[in-house]
Amino acid sequence: MNIAEELLENEQDLASKEVLIKFLSTRYDGDIEKFNRAWNLALHSFGELRKGVKRASKLSKKASEDLNEFSKMMIKAYVEIPSVACKRVDPHHMNLGMRYAYIANENLLAGYENFDVFSINCYKITPYEDIEQIGKITGMPVMIGEFHHGALDRGLPATGIRGVASQQERGKAYRYYMETAAISKYFVGAHHFTLNDQAALGRFDGENFQIGCVDICQRPYHEFIEGIMQTNRILYEAADGRRANYDQPPKEIPRVGF
Structure with missing residues (x-):
């Protein structure tokens, strides 16, 4: 644009x-x-x-x-x-950037020197290439502002932006996403979107995605949470190269949502 x-x-x-x-x-x-x-x-x-x-x-x-x-x-x-x-x-706090939805062209990187960390959303199976691309251009740490994977085996009827086959596959998706990201020397963290499933009747723009750690009744998706726990136990070791990262991509399905 x-x-x-x-x-x-x-x-x-x-x-x-x-x-x-x-x-x-x-x-x-x-x-x-x-x-x-x-x-x-x-x-x-x-x-x-x-x-x-x-x-x-x-x-x-x-x-x-x-x-x-x-x-x-x-x-x-x-x-x-x-x-x-x-x-x-406020000179003593870090500027974490503007959390770009994606970088359509390099013009969007203009002014990056004002940031301490460059933040982007990345709704892919792995953000590694995006992190590497931006990190190499800017020389800055890169943080993921949003990502998720949804499934249809239970909970709400929409997968969100990225769909996988089941809650167990959601756990795998989280592991693969985070642990492949950790290989990049530029990666400093990611924010999963979000803790709760969205409202059954949709939020302000109609989103009703099955993307949370818990459903609309606050019941946990145990298989997904187990994947998160497995990654968080070893993520720093994977980032340091002391442990092999999880390398099995999840089984994807077509997304359901607007």
């Missing part, structure tokens, strides 16, 4: 759009004809950009490059401004 393109499409008076117009004017030395040739447009002034331009990144290669660069600048500002402000008033 090119957020600068979306900004330019907006016909409202926006402070961010004014900065974008100034950025483009400066880049093209205030020469509207030079800009028109690069973008395949026929404007009389840079001020006409305030009216909005649809799908501007498709106009030319140069337009795409300009908007991509400004998108990166916007992302960096979005990250940097609150991070610097928080560090100013």
Whole structure:
């Protein structure tokens, strides 16, 4: 997604759009004809950009490059401004990042130098490759903000984002996920989502996933919890290389959910 393109499409008076117009004017030395040739447009002034331009990144290669660069600048500002402000008033606590849903392209890493830890969600069978990719680019510790695996053998009727065959397979999924993650030198931990199954009638957006350690009546999923306990007993040893990690991926099923 090119957020600068979306900004330019907006016909409202926006402070961010004014900065974008100034950025483009400066880049093209205030020469509207030079800009028109690069973008395949026929404007009389840079001020006409305030009216909005649809799908501007498709106009030319140069337009795409300009908007991509400004998108990166916007992302960096979005990250940097609150991070610097928080560090100013609270310099002795770690900044754990913004818990990105996923990294669609490297522009989303802009401003990462303001974090102490880079946090992402990762709904895969193993997060190892994602952790390694981000860790190598940033040189930072990486933390998983969300993951889960659901099953249909009991409890609620939706697996959530990742489905496996049974509660026992959920235990295996947890082990495989956490212990393969631990192999990466960048991995510093993960937050399982969540302790409880979601409400049977759905939360605010309709999610009613069987993804908890306990069901809606607070009864534990013993097979799943056993998998958690097995991993937590040896995780540091696996991370240190003193013990082989669990290497058996779970049996997946198609996800059920919206």
